[in-house]
């Protein structure tokens with residue numbers, strides 16, 4: 589697991605960030621940034637680069653390779669530090685706290701400013717990148733597309749979806765985005781997967797989730813990864829989060845993706861609460877609900 593860089597932020601100096609952003613810049617052109625190029629990219633002299641590289645190596649913000657030529661690249665911690673530095677400069681975030689969740693492709697932390705926030709670092713592309721890299725260590729620099737790019741794109745897409753959907757759909761309020769990170773409202777509640785609903789609440793909560801999916805559709809989005817792990821339930825309603833893979837309703841597969849989302853959610857309710865959902869034929873209901881969703885949306889056009 590990637591460590592939380594927040595604890596190191598106070599020790600880092602302005603010039604450490606110059607070094608990190610110099611290496612970040614160099615990674616646009618190659619996976620590893622040759623030592624000789626770093627002074628130009630970071631606008632630090634050679635001696636300063638040497639000193640800063642050691643500091644950043646000690647803190648695992650950069651890593652080194654020595655085969656063929658000596659080069660450096662950011663680790664995810666290094667990229668995290670750059671994003672967090674930007675949020676601090678913009679007064680978006682005052683401090684970072686405990687982990688809120690570790691997903692397959694992200695790390696989410698509690699953060700603070702004038703309101704409780706959630707800071708999500710995207711990790712897409714990193715594992716794949718490692719595998720790909722093994723095969724092509726010395727070839728195809730041209731095909732180079734680093735995980736920085738993939739993770740940043742995911743964060744941008746998620747942020748754009750949140751900005752479009754909030755507040756018409758119950759999603760976390762977007763606050764800021766930089767590089768592969770987004771800052772959003774912290775949601776209190778319990779994940780639907782862990783919620784213990786009373787029998788008389790079950791159908792009502794299912795309806796709330798479906799209403800949000802219909803509202804998102806109306807705003808132009810299908811979530812495309814709906815499950816009991818991406819919904820919070822609280823006493824005042826439900827919130828749908830985790831939107832990086834959301835697709836436009838213009839997308840040719842959007843109806844299929846919506847049907848799959850509905851089926852996933854309905855499937856969760858029928859499996860988890862069979863007593864409260866006795867007569868539901870899962871796929872028939874999913875079909876009916878998708879029709880209804882489209883009807884509803886069409887009716888508003």
Ligand SMILES: Nc1ncnc2c1ncn2[C@@H]1O[C@H](COP(=O)(O)OP(=O)(O)OP(=O)(O)O)[C@@H](O)[C@H]1O
Pocket residue numbers: 688689690691692693694695696706708760772773774775776779817818829830831
């Ligand atoms: N705004 C938020 N407020 C509070 N907790 C959050 C918030 N966003 C995410 N979390 C927590 O972090 C976890 C991971 O978030 P999210 O589902 O967005 O990431 P993910 O890596 O895409 O997950 P997945 O494993 O589904 O791919 C969530 O399960 C949730 O517990």
Ligand SMILES: [Mg+2]
Pocket residue numbers: 691817818830
């Ligand atoms: Mg998730």
